[in-house]
Amino acid sequence: MTNIVSGLIFDIRRYSVNDGPGIRTTVFLKGCPLKCAWCHNPESQDGSIEIIKRTRQLDGQTFLQTESCGYLTTTDELLEEIKKDSICFEESNGGVTISGGEPLFQPNFVSDFLIKLRKQGFHSALDTCGDSPNHIFSRITDLADLVLYDIKCISESLHITYTNRSNRVILENLYKLSSSGKPFIIRIPVIPNFNDNLTELILIDEFIRSLPNKPLKLELLPFHSIGLHKYNELEKTIPELHPPHDKLANIQLAESILLHY
Amino acid sequence: MNYTPRINTLRNNSLKAINRISSERARLVTQFYNENARLQVPTPIMRALCLKYIFTHKSLFFEPGELIVGERGEAPKAVSTYPEVCLHSIEDLKILHNREKVNFMVSPEVLDDYKSLVIPFWQGHTHRDRMLESMNEEWLNAYKAGVFTEFQEQRAPGHTVLGKKMWSLGMNDLINQIDQELSTIDDFSDSQSLKKRDELKAMRIAAEALIIYAKRYEVFLKEFADKTDDHLQRNEILALAKICSKVPAEAPTSFHEALQHYWFIHLAVITELNPWDSFNPGHLDQHLLPFYLNEKANKSTEQFTELLSCFWIKFNNHPAPPKVGVTALESNTYTDFSLINVGGVKEDGSDAVNEMTFMILDVIKNMRLLQPSSMVQISKKNPDQLIHKALGIIETGFGQPSLFNTDAIVQELMRQGKSPQDARNGGASGCVEAGAFGTEAYILTGYFNLPKVLEITMHNGFDHRTGKQIGLQTGSIESFSNFEDFYLAFERQLKHFIDIKVKGSNIIEQLFSEYLPVPFLSLLIDDCITNGLDYNSGGARYNSNYIQGVGLGTITDSLSAINEQVFKKKVLTLKEFTSALKADFEHFDKLRLALIYDTPKWGNDQEEADHFAIKVFESFFKLIDGRPSPRGAQYRINLLPTTCHIYFGQVTGATPDGRKAGTPLSEGISPVQGADTHGPSAVIKSMSKIDHIRTGGTLLNQKFAPSFFKSPDSYRNLTALIRSYFRMDGHHIQFNVVDADTLIEARLHPEKHRDLIVRVAGYSDYFNDLGADLQEEIIRRTAHELA
Numbered sequence A: 001m002t003n004i005v006s007g008l009i010f011d012i013r014r015y016s017v018n019d020g021p022g023i024r025t026t027v028f029l030k031g032c033p034l035k036c037a038w039c040h041n042p043e044s045q046d047g048s049i050e051i052i053k054r055t056r057q058l059d060g061q062t063f064l065q066t067e068s069c070g071y072l073t074t075t076d077e078l079l080e081e082i083k084k085d086s087i088c089f090e091e092s093n094g095g096v097t098i099s100g101g102e103p104l105f106q107p108n109f110v111s112d113f114l115i116k117l118r119k120q121g122f123h124s125a126l127d128t129c130g131d132s133p134n135h136i137f138s139r140i141t142d143l144a145d146l147v148l149y150d151i152k153c154i155s156e157s158l159h160i161t162y163t164n165r166s167n168r169v170i171l172e173n174l175y176k177l178s179s180s181g182k183p184f185i186i187r188i189p190v191i192p193n194f195n196d197n198l199t200e201l202i203l204i205d206e207f208i209r210s211l212p213n214k215p216l217k218l219e220l221l222p223f224h225s226i227g228l229h230k231y232n233e234l235e236k237t238i239p240e241l242h243p244p245h246d247k248l249a250n251i252q253l254a255e256s257i258l259l260h261y
Numbered sequence B: 001m002n003y004t005p006r007i008n009t010l011r012n013n014s015l016k017a018i019n020r021i022s023s024e025r026a027r028l029v030t031q032f033y034n035e036n037a038r039l040q041v042p043t044p045i046m047r048a049l050c051l052k053y054i055f056t057h058k059s060l061f062f063e064p065g066e067l068i069v070g071e072r073g074e075a076p077k078a079v080s081t082y083p084e085v086c087l088h089s090i091e092d093l094k095i096l097h098n099r100e101k102v103n104f105m106v107s108p109e110v111l112d113d114y115k116s117l118v119i120p121f122w123q124g125h126t127h128r129d130r131m132l133e134s135m136n137e138e139w140l141n142a143y144k145a146g147v148f149t150e151f152q153e154q155r156a157p158g159h160t161v162l163g164k165k166m167w168s169l170g171m172n173d174l175i176n177q178i179d180q181e182l183s184t185i186d187d188f189s190d191s192q193s194l195k196k197r198d199e200l201k202a203m204r205i206a207a208e209a210l211i212i213y214a215k216r217y218e219v220f221l222k223e224f225a226d227k228t229d230d231h232l233q234r235n236e237i238l239a240l241a242k243i244c245s246k247v248p249a250e251a252p253t254s255f256h257e258a259l260q261h262y263w264f265i266h267l268a269v270i271t272e273l274n275p276w277d278s279f280n281p282g283h284l285d286q287h288l289l290p291f292y293l294n295e296k297a298n299k300s301t302e303q304f305t306e307l308l309s310c311f312w313i314k315f316n317n318h319p320a321p322p323k324v325g326v327t328a329l330e331s332n333t334y335t336d337f338s339l340i341n342v343g344g345v346k347e348d349g350s351d352a353v354n355e356m357t358f359m360i361l362d363v364i365k366n367m368r369l370l371q372p373s374s375m376v377q378i379s380k381k382n383p384d385q386l387i388h389k390a391l392g393i394i395e396t397g398f399g400q401p402s403l404f405n406t407d408a409i410v411q412e413l414m415r416q417g418k419s420p421q422d423a424r425n426g427g428a429s430g431c432v433e434a435g436a437f438g439t440e441a442y443i444l445t446g447y448f449n450l451p452k453v454l455e456i457t458m459h460n461g462f463d464h465r466t467g468k469q470i471g472l473q474t475g476s477i478e479s480f481s482n483f484e485d486f487y488l489a490f491e492r493q494l495k496h497f498i499d500i501k502v503k504g505s506n507i508i509e510q511l512f513s514e515y516l517p518v519p520f521l522s523l524l525i526d527d528c529i530t531n532g533l534d535y536n537s538g539g540a541r542y543n544s545n546y547i548q549g550v551g552l553g554t555i556t557d558s559l560s561a562i563n564e565q566v567f568k569k570k571v572l573t574l575k576e577f578t579s580a581l582k583a584d585f586e587h588f589d590k591l592r593l594a595l596i597y598d599t600p601k602w603g604n605d606q607e608e609a610d611h612f613a614i615k616v617f618e619s620f621f622k623l624i625d626g627r628p629s630p631r632g633a634q635y636r637i638n639l640l641p642t643t644c645h646i647y648f649g650q651v652t653g654a655t656p657d658g659r660k661a662g663t664p665l666s667e668g669i670s671p672v673q674g675a676d677t678h679g680p681s682a683v684i685k686s687m688s689k690i691d692h693i694r695t696g697g698t699l700l701n702q703k704f705a706p707s708f709f710k711s712p713d714s715y716r717n718l719t720a721l722i723r724s725y726f727r728m729d730g731h732h733i734q735f736n737v738v739d740a741d742t743l744i745e746a747r748l749h750p751e752k753h754r755d756l757i758v759r760v761a762g763y764s765d766y767f768n769d770l771g772a773d774l775q776e777e778i779i780r781r782t783a784h785e786l787a
Helices: A075-083 A086-092 A107-120 A134-143 A156-163 A168-180 A198-209 A228-233 A251-258 B005-016 B024-035 B043-057 B090-098 B108-122 B127-134 B137-145 B171-183 B193-226 B231-246 B255-272 B284-298 B301-316 B355-367 B384-394 B406-415 B420-424 B450-458 B483-515 B519-524 B552-568 B574-582 B589-597 B607-624 B644-650 B679-687 B714-727 B740-748 B772-780
Strands: A006-016 A024-029 A050-058 A061-069 A071-074 A095-099 A123-128 A146-150 A184-190 A217-222 B339-343 B373-378 B402-405 B427-429 B433-435 B440-449 B542-550 B634-638 B701-704 B732-737 B757-759 B764-766
Touching (some): A006 A075, A006 A107, A024 A075, A050 A228, A061 B589, A071 A075, A075 A107, A086 B714, A107 A123, A123 A134, A134 A168, A168 A184, A198 A251, A217 A251, B043 B193, B043 B519, B090 B108, B137 B483, B171 B193, B193 B255, B231 B255, B255 B301, B284 B339, B284 B355, B301 B355, B339 B355, B355 B373, B355 B384, B373 B384, B384 B714, B402 B406, B406 B420, B406 B427, B406 B433, B440 B450, B440 B483, B440 B644, B450 B483, B450 B574, B483 B552, B483 B607, B552 B574, B552 B607, B607 B634, B644 B772, B679 B714, B714 B732, B740 B772
Parallel strands (some): A095 A123, A146 A184, A184 A217, B373 B402, B440 B542, B701 B732
Antiparallel strands (some): A050 A061, B427 B433, B757 B764
């Protein structure tokens, strides 16, 4: 008898080539413990189905349409969707990336899905912010082939101000992950007025140096404001600390300090 | 770019040369027929003598610095006309001169020649006149409604490629073969013995005609050398003269001779008549390799590259002969579809990639010319390195080379009955058309407008644009209570129009066999000599006729929309749908929004829409494949539009997929412009649901922003995407690398973007030379931008 586990997702993106090796299908789970001020996927934050107002263009005219954002799916249904790109995965040594939101927000769904992926022989990557109780974190990362781990900043107070959550568990989990020998990639969003300064970058660098095992690589994700319109569509207010849309992060500085891994 | 001074000059001259009409050929042909009006000789011999007359009298051109000689007209980009096939009126010539896009300068002298000599002689007596007289009313009605086009209305059947044999044979060898055949003709039992004899004699004259032309060049170059003071230059010209004294009479032995040998042959094919597509040297890397290896020790890479560059410039000097007719909307381009093949497999099935492959690809990248077109054949046996090399050129954004699946092409050709060796010696020519090089006459007969047939079905056989009942009465729109009944009516209409098209093509084929044989082309393609039979009469070892389906995406999405909105969701009746289409969606915005945004679409790897593509494909295939033609060919299908989806769009009203009247149809097998929203892997999955192996070519165009090539792993991932598509038997894929902003900028400021070449559909063209509609469409095609 199969156990039917459902999860809430808001998007599936195929030919995803920036979330792990090869050609991948990325599944975006809905719900996240953090509320990052710069978030470009505000529809990913809330762990419930939401209403979104989309504008559609036709011959220069704009039409407003209401749609629901997020839908429930079972791991079996999801697997069928994943299988569609099997050949591309094989040819590119790619696979599946589970992203969000925060996948660990739906641990049973994710672990069931990861087990099924492994059975099918699909390479799996888990894209996480790491804000999850230790035991859940370990149980699930164990099932993934690769972890894409986000670090925002090291200072706890800054983290709380900008994400609404402490980063203590996050840094602990990263340390544990590194000790476990599981391959991982560190991804750092480089955000203006937040972490694109010498102090924060050096702290991040020192923390990464202190890890028992080095990441496979380190990726910098420069801030962009492509998600701004989504706040309106969701009728959410843009966070007070959201960087202005034309503000650029000091990516050169971040590169000079961090990109020696 | 890195050009030697010689190439820099020649290339610039080629780019600067003004496209213009040359009346030389028309004048010579008219004089020949005038002078020989009383000559009572069989048609093939008359045609061969005509070619001989042209080559004996045409002007010779030489530009100092050239290493390959010979122009079809008096000079680069002076394009010949073919009044025996179709006759330009004075008005046509004026339009060609004045039109904004793809124009051809027409000098007062040319107008004079036409007025005083060419028009008076040919008016009412061209192939086109004979052809239009031979077509019945139902053919003319369907043709005028835009259900199909006819390739052989204004251009001769051609569409073939030089095979292996001519790289080791000269014209004298062919003459010996002909004499051998002539001596063995069996007058006792062969009822065709006289015809064979005439045809072989004609081939012999045609072979001699080209030798005469080359020998004239020898003399001409020697004279030129005598007048040249510079010692080095004089020696160079004398060396060229020596080459012309040898090829094409004898087989080439050096790299340089091989290129000049081909070029003479090419000129003869496109001078004899105006075949569509022109002609092409086939597997250039394989053919040139032995010559290269012989000389590699004492020639530098630069010397080989320079010769190849000169060869490239020759192609660029030869624009396609322009059409007659006031609008000339159907297919309008300077490109004459000479598609150079590299890569793939050898005759024995092994990996054919060699040093020449990479050298040729470097030349393509460096020359960056509109012509010749280029493609890379990719077999599972070829290394990824070949694909990476091709991507490195594609990334530079001039639309070349396109990528082809060798293993699929071989299967396609073998399904049609070719031997494995002949299939492997084949490849693609023109846009994407599979053929056995050197052994097959594969004639494209015309494009076929699939969505138009749907439109006619919805109006019970009536065409509103021309105001005529052109189809069958397959039932009023109210009479269909389920999708299947409606589809059956569509299929009946489809059969009706395919029948009309095939009947017409069968007649046209006989007209060419009877009135315009091609003894020169017949020399080149096996087994015309041993069969003693002309290329246009079925002399080739393999003979195929193609009908090219256009608008697969549009019709798939339209059927999906009818099924979804009428029969599944019951949002509206079929009759109401027809009214909305007739109104071109005026006051039906909400419906159109639902059709565009909320209806399953082809190209997203979703069964709901994709199974309609398979359904249409199977109907089209079943109604065409295997039908016989008078010369013994079989009809086959392929799915490519060149630029005809624009013309077909103009004659087709609004379609159920939300497309407005008059706008372009979808192109090739590609999804409707902008309808693919699930990324390229979903696109290739959808595209591979139709059985490419039972076609002779399909065209898939994917537009990528330059950013797609920039990430460190992009080449690897694109290679994997290509390999995946080809593993699923995809026939061809091409990438258009340019961002929409650049294109919009180019449309606003064409003067700043004169070098902008884009992939159109199976070939590349200057963006500025495209019509506004096509420009708009290319801008709209989904740019698979990565965030």
